[in-house]
Amino acid sequence: MAVNWKSERDAAIRYDVMLGMIRDPSATSVVLDLGCGLGGLRDHMEQRGLAHLGYIGVDVSEAFVDAARTRRPDLRFEALDLLNSPTDGLEADYVVMNGVFTRRENLSEAEMTDYMVALLTRAFALARVGLAFNVMSACVDWKTEALFHPDTAAVAGLACKLSGHYVLRNDYGLYETTCYVYRAPYPPKDVQA
Helix, strand or coil: CCCCCCCHHHHHHHHHHHHCCCCCCCCCCEEEEECCCCCHHHHHHHHCCCCCCEEEEEECCHHHHHHHHHHCCCCEEEECCCCCCCCCCCCEEEEEECCCCCECCCCCHHHHHHHHHHHHHHHHHCEEEEEEEEEECCCCCCCCCCECCCCHHHHHHHHHHHCCEEEEECCCCCCEEEEEEECCCCCCCCCCC
């Protein structure tokens, strides 16, 4: 149930990579799916045995949110523009932003970078543990004008503005990079390695 992904297989990989940021999948946590579309991530969580995790879906499109609510009336979906709306009650353990920054359409690279910095800053403020987002990889032999391919060092620099605790993943076979940004290092300092 991925919105605008060309391949269900690739969408499942992306969902798995996003969920890979969860440090302890057995713990009770809440996932905030920012840019949720129809809530396909939640379906995937259930297929992967993660139904015990809480879920909140947020999308800027009221049409998507209405359709998601109709499709899954058992879940919480909110229609809001995170940059221009209050976020009371949206705090979660993990914030996932899958596909939010992969297309830049008619924005310049500088405008897209500014948008990404602003939205990541707002989204990270909602995450008690961490945040995951993806962009198109800069390590490709092709690029299109509609996609956003920031340099890997630039992605790391953006992550550092949020926290010094981050992971960059370019290891899952798709033409993109996923970044996990955490509030605290892992393992916790009180745990002996």
